[in-house]
Amino acid sequence: KAGVTQTPRYLIKTRGQQVTLSCSPISGHRSVSWYQQTPGQGLQFLFEYFSETQRNKGNFPGRFSGRQFSNSRSEMNVSTLELGDSALYLCASSFRDHGYNEQFFGPGTRLTVL
Amino acid sequence: GQQVMQIPQYQHVQEGEDFTTYCNSSTTLSNIQWYKQRPGGHPVFLIQLVKSGEVKKQKRLTFQFGEAKKNSSLHITATQTTDVGTYFCAGRSDFNKFYFGSGTKLNVKP
Numbered sequence: 001k002a003g004v005t006q007t008p009r010y011l012i013k014t015r016g017q018q019v020t021l022s023c024s025p026i027s028g029h030r031s032v033s034w035y036q037q038t039p040g041q042g043l044q045f046l047f048e049y050f051s052e053t054q055r056n057k058g059n060f061p062g063r064f065s066g067r068q069f070s071n072s073r074s075e076m077n078v079s080t081l082e083l084g085d086s087a088l089y090l091c092a093s094s095f096r097d098h099g100y101n102e103q104f105f106g107p108g109t110r111l112t113v114l
Numbered sequence: 115g116q117q118v119m120q121i122p123q124y125q126h127v128q129e130g131e132d133f134t135t136y137c138n139s140s141t142t143l144s145n146i147q148w149y150k151q152r153p154g155g156h157p158v159f160l161i162q163l164v165k166s167g168e169v170k171k172q173k174r175l176t177f178q179f180g181e182a183k184k185n186s187s188l189h190i191t192a193t194q195t196t197d198v199g200t201y202f203c204a205g206r207s208d209f210n211k212f213y214f215g216s217g218t219k220l221n222v223k224p
Binding site for chain 1: 145147149155156157158159161202206211212213214215216217
């Protein structure tokens with residue numbers, strides 16, 4: 001079974017730009033969660049989508065948004081990028097709502113904002 | 115608000131020594147999960163505990179869930195260099211929120 005895939009793997013943007021990250025979950029998984037990982041803040045939960053509906057949201061500004069498609073693939077968008085948005089963005093999929101069973105993480109997208 | 119605290123933040127051990135990381139929540143958790151992230155890698159699921167007082171073992175790793183379901187621990191016996199990485203706990207609260215701990219970074223000196 002193929003694992004969670006994320007594209008692109010690396011991205012360099014400048015302040016003020018916007019970015020879209022993509023995540024393809026494991027086949028059959030309907031829950032996709034997004035996390036931001038930085039050395040100082042650890043793993044911060046962004047949001048979770050289940051069957052195209054946002055089920056949970058972390059404490060991030062409205063510049064961070066996401067969506068999930070009918071095939072469970074998910075995208076995350078960050079508008080008006082700031083230097084502090086530089087981070088590893090991880091997506092994780094699970095069969096049930098996240099937190100009920102194991103999450104499978106993708107390799108992440110490393111975003112650098114200059 | 116709800117937080118899952120993890121200690122210590124860093125641990126340096128000599129190969130062969132034991133290692134323990136602790137996870138504490140301010141409120142009751144319905145479950146606790148443990149993940150390991152190798153340097154440069156992504157978190158990988160290790161185990162899930164659900165029952166009060168539950169203890170599970172995976173070879174040299176022992177996981178415990180507290181009686182009050184507010185704390186958990188991961189103990190590694192006789193560490194090896196392959197144990198290097200950051201260990202995260204993550205728990206689901208009764209309010210349907212899921213939180214990751216801050217992680218414990220383990221370094222093992224050969």
